[in-house]
Structure formats: C-alpha cells, structure tokens
Amino acid sequence: MSAPQRITLKVSHAAATRRIRLTPEQLTWSTVTARVAELFGLDANTLPALVYIDEDGDKITLDSDRELLTLWTDSMRANQPMPHLFLPSSPLTTQDTSAWVLANAATDASSVADASERAFDKAPADEQPRNLGKDTADQNAVEDDSDGDDEQQPLLRNANESTTTLVPNNMPPDVPENQPRAVPSHAKQPAQEQSQAQGHEQEEEQARKHADADEQQQTRAGEQKDESNEEQRQQDTSSPYDDLPPLGTQICELARQFVATIQSNPELVDNARRVADQSIDVLQRGVLFLLGALREGVTRAHEATRDAAERRNERRSERQHESRQNTTASASSATSGQRDMPHGAANGDAFSALASSATTLAHTMQQRAAEFAREAQWNASVFSERAQDRATTLAQTAQVHAMSYAEVAQRHATALAERAAEQASRAQAAATAAAAAASASMASTASRAAADTASPAPNMPEDHVQGNLYAEQLKHLKEMGYNDEDHLMHLLHAYGGDLTRTVEALVGDTIFEAEDADDLYA
Incomplete structure (x- = not known):
C-alpha cells in the first residue's frame, strides 16, 4: 500500500524561504495562510495574497481555495512540482523573532547579521580612548556578551587571542623604561646633552627592533587566523553530504522490482516497455536535478574558497604594507609606534568580520545543499511510488484480460461441441433413413424379381x-x-x-x- 500523497509548498518572504507540507485534503486557503502566518510571524487576518510566476513570466495572484486547487491540478497534470510562492513585502506585525518556526534551531534564534553587528559594534578608531588596556577589556566584554551563533564563537575567540599580541601590556618589560623622556630646559648641560643624544639613539634602535618583532608577530597571527578560518570553512562545507541516503542503491532496487513485475506478465510487454521508458525518463530528470544541485553547491563552494583566498592575499598585502609603515613610524618616534598599534587591533576586527561573512556564506551554502538533497530524495520516492502503482495496475489489467480470454475460449468450445453433436445427430438420422429406404427397395426388388420369375x-x-x-x-x-x-x-x-x-x-x-x-x- 503506497504512502499518502504529500504536497510541498515553498513560500518566500523578504530574504527567508520556508517549506510547507500538506495533504490534498489540507490544501485550502485558510490552512495555507495560517501556516504562512505562523512561520513568518505575521497576522493571519491581514495576510496579503500569495504570488507566483507562471511559465510565461507573468505574476499570478492566489487568494482562494479554487485557485489553489486549480494550480495543484495543473501541476499534477504536467508532472511538475508546485510553483514557488512569494509573499508581497509587508511590515511585520511584530519584531519578535521567537515567533518564527525555524528548523533545527532554538526558539530565540536571531539572524546572523544581527549577531555580527552586536559582536563588532565598536566606535571608530579616532573616538576610542587612549587607554589600550581598558579598550581591550571592553572588547573582551563585548565579545563575551554577544549572543551570536555558536559557530562564530571559535572564530571570535581566535581573533581575540590573535589581537592580544598588539596590546602594550604583553610587550617586553623593558620597553616602557626605554621610552623617550622629556628633559627640563633649566637642567640642560653639555654633558647631559651628549648622554641624552646617545639615549635617544639607543631608544630609537630598540624601538626599531620592537617594531620588527611586532610585525613578525602580526604576520604569524594573521597566518594562524587564516589557517583556522580555512579549517572551519572546510568543516562547514563538508558536513552536508555525510548523511545523504544511498539514492543510487534505492533506484537500482526499484528498477529490479519493476523489471520482475513486467516479466511476470509477458502479454503486456509493450505496455510495460512504455511505462519503463517513462520511469527511466523521470528518474533521469531526477538524477539530473540532483546533479545540477550538487554542481551548483560545489561551484559556490569553489567561488567562496577563491574569494576567501583573494581576501586572505589582500589582507596579507595590507598587513605587510601597514607593517612597513609602522616600522618607519616607529623608527622616527616610539610614541608614533604606540599610536599606530590600535589600528592593528581595528584591522584584526575587520579581518574577523570578513571571516564571519565567509562563515555565514558557507553556512548558507550548506543549507541550500541540504535542501537540494532532501528535494531530490522526495522526488525519487514519489517516482518510485508512481512506478509501483503503474506496475500493479498493469498486473490487474493482465489478470482481467486473461479471465476474459478464458471465458471466450470456453464459450467457443461449448458452441463447437453443440454444433458437432447436432451434425452427428443429423448424420445418424440420414443414415437411418437411408437404411430404411434401402430395405424397402430391396424388398420391392425381391418381390418384383419373384413375380418376374414366376410369370415372365x-x-x-x-x-x-x-x-x-x-x-x-x-x-x-x-x-x-x-x-x-x-x-x-x-x-x-x-x-x-x-x-x-x-x-x-x-x-x-x-x-x-x-x-x-x-x-x-x-
């Protein structure tokens, strides 16, 4: 017994797309509007009409049960899924995202863009306080208070650990002692001037060395962060394909069952071949759809990888250019070097934001690939059910024809037997009449012969x-x-x-x- 038929509706509103599964009995305008309002957090009483684009590119509006039923009937007759439905842009009745029904997510889920804004919502560099230690503490507090997705927490933690090397508190202890110090004008003496010049030269040399060390640390931190982001991206892009069912095995098993059913009814070989051709065509279209979805996912993954590599190269070039500028500025003035350090932290935040965008894109691609895989699996199950129903119908038709042929043959045999019996009875009657006539003729001949013999x-x-x-x-x-x-x-x-x-x-x-x-x- 085949499973009950299911109808899948895809509805898009703003930048979100949701899937609704109904039975033919549930395909009513009130049910659809109630489900759409529940999924997108809208008011069902003020919900506008749904819109879809037909094969001619025209926008068609739906707002009644009859139109929904007509659309589903036409889709079934054309052997195609239901068109993609769109909800016209309208303001949400509530900004509470907890009313949204998200698959495999918590009830208080928020969008990735909001999480990114909360995680990286900072003041510009010129408005930041001079106390770098306090600024770093505030940055850690902001990152700890962010409620973004769990997938971004390792990335933010890595960025925080990488940017801590730019804080003066983590520099060698002798750096603050070697900073240039102003000498009062009334205390200037010739000997002191000479020692002060030598001290300035030593301070500039040490500042240059520390600037070189900072540049190397920034380069290593950036490379480590890029490697971590690349590993995270590979894990995100490889996970959707681990739980896919063996569609090839199921398709082969269904094909073998179909061939066995057809072979058991040799008198319907032509009909079975036509049905097999149709099934193969449908399966080929399903496989082509799955391959196209996978190809699209792989292409997007390659594009994301290439974009990430280009951005990584650009960031590396920018870091090298900024490091050279910092080195030049540090050689001229240690104070200028300290003033340039906050820009390194800001750049680290920008790099983290770019990495977060790449992670968001990879997560979106993962969801699309999973949706394509589920769609292909559902299409394959529908195609197998139709092939099984068609084979059962053909077998029943063959049985009915066989019974009809047997009844016709039996009637013909009975008629032939009756006709043979009738002909036999006629032959027997003719033989009896012939025998009687022969006996009468012989008797007459004998009497005449006797009479002729007696008196010729x-x-x-x-x-x-x-x-x-x-x-x-x-x-x-x-x-x-x-x-x-x-x-x-x-x-x-x-x-x-x-x-x-x-x-x-x-x-x-x-x-x-x-x-x-x-x-x-x-």
Missing part, C-alpha cells in the same frame, strides 16, 4: 425390364427428397441399379470412381 412376360425385352426397375427406384428416391433426376439416373446406372449404394452415395456426398468409364453408361 412374353417377348418383353431386357432393357424394358431394367428401365422399369430404374423408374421404380427413381420414384423412391424422389419420395426421399432427391429431385435431380439426371444425377439420380447417373448414379443408378453407375451402381447397377443398387438402390442401397445409390442412397449411401447421396447421403455421404461421395464420388463414384469406376474402373472403366464406359461402365457408367452401360
């Missing part, structure tokens, strides 16, 4: 006697219903006046063959 007529020629005998026998044959006198005389001459043989020849419709043709007219 004087001077009666032999031909005259034989002619009288033939005339008497011809009279008996006419009384029996034979009216062809020439033919009867011919048979009497052929059989020598033997009435019994003449009657047998007439009844059996035989042809007399004489050894000598002249005996026929003797």
Whole structure:
C-alpha cells in the first residue's frame, strides 16, 4: 500500500524561504495562510495574497481555495512540482523573532547579521580612548556578551587571542623604561646633552627592533587566523553530504522490482516497455536535478574558497604594507609606534568580520545543499511510488484480460461441441433413413424379381425390364427428397441399379470412381 500523497509548498518572504507540507485534503486557503502566518510571524487576518510566476513570466495572484486547487491540478497534470510562492513585502506585525518556526534551531534564534553587528559594534578608531588596556577589556566584554551563533564563537575567540599580541601590556618589560623622556630646559648641560643624544639613539634602535618583532608577530597571527578560518570553512562545507541516503542503491532496487513485475506478465510487454521508458525518463530528470544541485553547491563552494583566498592575499598585502609603515613610524618616534598599534587591533576586527561573512556564506551554502538533497530524495520516492502503482495496475489489467480470454475460449468450445453433436445427430438420422429406404427397395426388388420369375412376360425385352426397375427406384428416391433426376439416373446406372449404394452415395456426398468409364453408361 503506497504512502499518502504529500504536497510541498515553498513560500518566500523578504530574504527567508520556508517549506510547507500538506495533504490534498489540507490544501485550502485558510490552512495555507495560517501556516504562512505562523512561520513568518505575521497576522493571519491581514495576510496579503500569495504570488507566483507562471511559465510565461507573468505574476499570478492566489487568494482562494479554487485557485489553489486549480494550480495543484495543473501541476499534477504536467508532472511538475508546485510553483514557488512569494509573499508581497509587508511590515511585520511584530519584531519578535521567537515567533518564527525555524528548523533545527532554538526558539530565540536571531539572524546572523544581527549577531555580527552586536559582536563588532565598536566606535571608530579616532573616538576610542587612549587607554589600550581598558579598550581591550571592553572588547573582551563585548565579545563575551554577544549572543551570536555558536559557530562564530571559535572564530571570535581566535581573533581575540590573535589581537592580544598588539596590546602594550604583553610587550617586553623593558620597553616602557626605554621610552623617550622629556628633559627640563633649566637642567640642560653639555654633558647631559651628549648622554641624552646617545639615549635617544639607543631608544630609537630598540624601538626599531620592537617594531620588527611586532610585525613578525602580526604576520604569524594573521597566518594562524587564516589557517583556522580555512579549517572551519572546510568543516562547514563538508558536513552536508555525510548523511545523504544511498539514492543510487534505492533506484537500482526499484528498477529490479519493476523489471520482475513486467516479466511476470509477458502479454503486456509493450505496455510495460512504455511505462519503463517513462520511469527511466523521470528518474533521469531526477538524477539530473540532483546533479545540477550538487554542481551548483560545489561551484559556490569553489567561488567562496577563491574569494576567501583573494581576501586572505589582500589582507596579507595590507598587513605587510601597514607593517612597513609602522616600522618607519616607529623608527622616527616610539610614541608614533604606540599610536599606530590600535589600528592593528581595528584591522584584526575587520579581518574577523570578513571571516564571519565567509562563515555565514558557507553556512548558507550548506543549507541550500541540504535542501537540494532532501528535494531530490522526495522526488525519487514519489517516482518510485508512481512506478509501483503503474506496475500493479498493469498486473490487474493482465489478470482481467486473461479471465476474459478464458471465458471466450470456453464459450467457443461449448458452441463447437453443440454444433458437432447436432451434425452427428443429423448424420445418424440420414443414415437411418437411408437404411430404411434401402430395405424397402430391396424388398420391392425381391418381390418384383419373384413375380418376374414366376410369370415372365412374353417377348418383353431386357432393357424394358431394367428401365422399369430404374423408374421404380427413381420414384423412391424422389419420395426421399432427391429431385435431380439426371444425377439420380447417373448414379443408378453407375451402381447397377443398387438402390442401397445409390442412397449411401447421396447421403455421404461421395464420388463414384469406376474402373472403366464406359461402365457408367452401360
């Protein structure tokens, strides 16, 4: 027994798309509007009409049960899924995203864009306070308070660990002691001026060394962050295909069952071949749809990988350029080097934002690939159910035809038997009549012969006697219903006046063959 038929509706509103599964009995405007309002957090009483694009590219509006039923009937007749439905843009009655029904997500889920804004909502660089330690603490607090997706937490944690190397508190302890110090004007002496010049030279040399070390640390931190982002992206893009069912095995098993059913009904081979061709065509279209979906997913994954690589190269070039600028500025003034350090942290935040965007794109691609896989699986199940129903119908039709053929053959056999019995009865009646006529003829002949022998007529020629005998026998044959006198005389001459043989020849419709043709007219 096949499973009940299911109808799948895809409805899009703004940037979100939801799937609704109904039975044919549930395909009403009130049910559809209630489900759409529940999924998108809308008011069912003020829900506008649904819109879809037909095969001519025109926008068609739906707002009644009859239009829904007509659309589903046309889709079934064309052997195509229901068109994609769109909800015209309208303001949400509530901004509470908890009313949205999301698959495999928590009730208080929020969009990725909101999480990114909360995680990276910071003041511009020129408005940040000079206390870098306090700014780093505030940044950690913002990251701890963010309620973004769990998938972004490792990325933000890695970015935080990578940018902590730019904070002055993590620099060598002798750096603050070697910073340039202003000398009062009233304390300037020639000896002090010479020592101060030497101190400035040492300070500039140490600042240059520290700037080089900072540049190397920034480069290593950026490379580590890029490697971590690449590993995270590979994990996200490889997970959708791990739980796919073996569609090829199911399709082969269904094909084998279909062939066995067709072979059990040899009288319907032509119909079975047509059905097999249709099933193969449908399966090919399903496989092509699945391959197209997978190809699209792989293409998007390659594009995302290429974009990530290009962005990584651009970030590396920017880091190198900024590192060279920082090195030059640090060589001229250590204070300028300290002032440039917050820009490195801001760049780290920008890199984290770009990496978060890449992760969001990969997550979206993962959802699309999963949807394509589920759609292909559902199409394959529908195609298999239709093939099984068609095979069952053909088997029942073959059984009905076989029973009809058996009944017709039985009726023909009965009619032939009745006709044979009727012909046999007629033959028996004719044989009985022939035997009676022969007996009467023989009795008459014997009586006439006895009379002729007892008192022969004087001077009666032999031909005259034989002619009288033939005339008497011809009279008996006419009384029996034979009216062809020439033919009867011919048979009497052929059989020598033997009435019994003449009657047998007439009844059996035989042809007399004489050894000598002249005996026929003797």
